[in-house]
Amino acid sequence: MRHFHRTSTWSWTMAAATAVALGATLIPHVQSFACKDVTVGDHRYDLSALNRDHVITRNFSTPPTYTAEIYTVNPCQALQFDSKLDKEDQCAQGTYVCHTTTNYKNDRSRITQVRVLGGGEKDASPTIEFKDKDIKNESDPPLLWAMEGQKDQSDEVEPKSKAFRTEITLICDKNSGSVTTDPQFVQEVDHTLQLEWKSAAACVTTRSDPPAKDPKTPPSTPGQPEEVAQGGGFFATLFKIIGILLLVYVVVGAIYNYAVVGARGLDLIPHRYFWQELPYLCMDFFQYLYSSCSGRSRGGYTAV
Template structure:
């Protein structure tokens, strides 16, 4: 004997949609390529900075002193120090971590630790420049949101400046820190733009025999990879929603509501992909 079940309404499709959007967001974060950053008509290669940098400062308040450490990797998440208790370290997928430790008679006490950038698998920086994008920018902004503390969204804004006389091992400097918002300045050769997508090397002569198409192949591959991922996820959601509604409502109610569901879901996916709901800078 067949007993029809009552449909559970929008909760089922909402669950399927959330899963699909999560897959899209994770794919977007995984596609970030530090070697091929495009701003306007120019490319930047920050891969020489793909390592951990540390900024430290000390304040003496006898009989104690306080250390403030900021760990930075502009190209990806920091390595997790599993030797520390979870409460004394930043969350997973953190790109920039700020930690404040107080010492009394050499006994450490962590009094503050927070994710200044990252914290989500889908985290990726946003880039922008205040200069005209038709001309080669001499500086640009790297920006990413971090954790949220009592309704306040922490964030980091790094002002990269092209410095052909500097070294990529040079640390950034702190411009400002206030209410969970960190501003840094970083002058390095890796911040210099090029039309070919490679960072200029002052000690190396340009190779005129190299084919220009080889530098942009990675960008094309990343685009098509993201496109196919979007199509695949949308197909999964389409068939998943169809099967669920066919089972719960014997098909009739689903197809009656399907056009409206498609419109709502399409708007939601468009907002996510176009970046309307994401914090940070957009390229200007």
């Protein structure tokens, strides 16, 4: 009975561990991008206010139906995967920018196209850089948020290797609310969706400017090195001279031992036995100083 109790306990432990692992795999994975602290050059931004699903809808009349193109964008993390919808009617997990085309007729609708314009991969992550490389002294330069999407699998594209891409121009607008604003559609050309987004979140929060020089310090003359800090120049020069002299001593002594004495191996080192005994001489010297300063003397005795 005792053996059965141990086996039953082990079985329940393994079952609980399996259930926990299975539950972890069923939790949808949401890839996130650190919008809270974005650094571009010496500029820092906080784009966390944009972290929600933004929807852009474009309606077209296609008699006897009408068509709606919907762009869903979240620049900070992947869109939530809706388990209630069919898998083929929504973008894959890990998608940041999703495009769906829906056709409506007589209160009936059907999704006719789904495209992943940004993300769609497990480790996908967007990039943010200055839109204009030459920003110079511009305080709030526009940013370019860019991300690759999945490849176009439609029959019109041959070969089927052209990948979609989304480019969002983030423009600082201190007069606009950072939460209520939405991106605006610009165009979609050559598999690239271009959006423009004016928001206060695109304004610089901090800037790492180079430290200002002390006004009392005279400017250095162009072409001349700055003065060496006082207190280190003399000792640096002294150690350099000592190092050069030691190098010359070793090289010249080794050449002399090789050419004149005919030494080989470790015997090439000049005054080899002196350098071997030097550590012990130093130890004896410091022990002598310690004994003299502490008033102790090393006593001894003679065996009878």
